[in-house]
Amino acid sequence: SVVPISLMITTTVVKFAQGKMMEEDTGSFSKGRKAQVHTSQVIDSLGKVTHVFSDKTGTLTQNIMEYKGCSVGQIYGLEGLRDTVLHDAHVHMDATYLSKALKGLDGGKRETLTSFFMCHALCHTVEPASSSEAPYNASSPDELALVCAARALGLEFLRLAENQMQLGVSKVFTDLLGPFGYNGSGPFQAELLDVCEFDNVRKRMSVLLRMPSGEILLYVKGADSSILPHVLEQAAKEQCDSHLLTFARQGLRTLCLAERVLSEEEFQDWHSRFKKAKATISEDRADLIHDLSNEVETKRPVKLLGATAIDDKLQEEVPETIEQLRHAGVRVWVLTGDKVDTAISIAMSCKLLTEDMNNFIIDNTTEQRITDILQDALEAESPALTIEGSKLIDAMEDDESRSLLFHAGQRCRSVVCCRVSPKQKADVVDLVKLMDEKAVTLSIGDGANDVSMIVAAHVGVGLCGKEGAQAARSGDFALAEFRLLRRAVFGHGREAYRRNSMVCLYTFYKNQVN
DSSP states (O other), rough: OOOOOOHHHHHHHHHHHHHHHHHOOOOBTTBHHHHHHHHSSGGGGGOOOEEEESSSTTTTEEEEEEEEEESSSSSSSSSSSSOOEEEEEEEEEEEHHHHHHHHHHHHHHHHHHHHHHHHHHHOOEEOOOOOOOSSSEEEEHHHHHHHHHHHTTTTEEEEETTTEEEEEHHHHHHHHHHGGGOSSSEEEEEEEEEEOOOTTTEEEEEOOOOOOSSSEEEEEEEEEHHHGGOOHHHHHHHHEEEEEHHHOOOOOOOOEEEEEOOHHHHHHHHHHHHHHHHHOSSHHHHHHHHHHHHHHHHHSOOOOEEEEEEEEEEEETHHHHHHHHHHHTTTTEOOSSOOOOHHHHHHHHTTTOOOTEEEEEEEOOOSSSSHHHHHHHSSSEEEEEEEEHHHHHHHHHHHHHHHHHHHHHHHEEEEESOOOOOOHHHHHHHHHHHTTTTOEEEESSSGGGGGHHHHHSSEEEEESSSSHHHHHHHHHHHETTHHHHHHHIIIIIIIHHHHHHHHHHHHHHHHOOO
């Protein structure tokens, strides 16, 4: 019943040494980065992990976006590579029909296409760069792909100088920009009035611009769930929904783009309040900015311009890593903000979901009761579960449904949670910790929106990705790629667990002998 005092000191020193060994392991080096150990005292917990919770974008995928196609009344770019191929930085698509559409379709369609690509070129926060491989510096890879697509088609973002956004205009667009007040010579200039930056609640961003014609335009882009509800034209919404489904089934990321014209009076009224909110230094500053951004984007209906399709390829050895984790008895849950069909397509490609699994899908189209579906999953053979964020809220309303969700997740070979917010990611991790005291959870992600999930887990792993260093700094460990998790868990984690057990036994033996 006596624990030697020296045991705590000995294990602390041993774990510190094990952390140093992990950092110096050449097998954990990738892309010029080595593994970082921020909390060596949980290194043996890596060898006891029972649940892995993973983000998708930038964690399972490379977060290198490539523009593949778009939907503006019809789908462009997915016909297969033909005569006119756009192959530029972050762009690889067939533009045969798109080029013809910009040159010869009826005025209405050409006008919509022009506005669609003007939104690409103007609705962003990127900055020009000197490198030809990366012509722009962008905080969002999606934004970078959109601006590069506009550049490849003939609307090149040049610079933002003194609140003037300047575009280089090709011959294709020279006549088409007449309605915006463009005189046909020199760069196109639009005055940037305000920027409503992206946040995880609104799931969209927007800019307000004064065109050379004097017209004030709001350009907005974001997830379809945040744009389509504010579009009045039912036929356009239904057609866009159909095209989005086509994109999602091919594993492509999607964004919807829209616009609205503001009167001078409406803009001045809103702008004065927005400017005042940005100058506020109180605790509710972020809420004030969020509410005003939401107001200008949703107060009146917007005109749908179209949707984009962007490809994000898997990282190396992701399927093998997930397969080995599952063979070891570790349950892998993927928590993502993507559409259901996109998440399922990526899950299939990384072998998280397979054809022999019976995948139970709970989304907005589900009419059956959630509890009934979860009960069916408990009784099925080789079940898997895919659940949407809005339904996840319902499934976690009371203790009974939370318990049922947990046990269904334990029974399922794979779980995919789609359209989830950062808070929901943390709630899912907390659910497993609460329901199973013996569970050892590990969360892995690469962005600021994964921090809450990483902090909530017993072991947090951040990836040094393209979305900043917040995730890497908040985790107990920082890795360069997802595939290195296999070495961390089965190599360093398991060995640390085994060695520390031997150290404990030896310490007790030594004290008994003495």
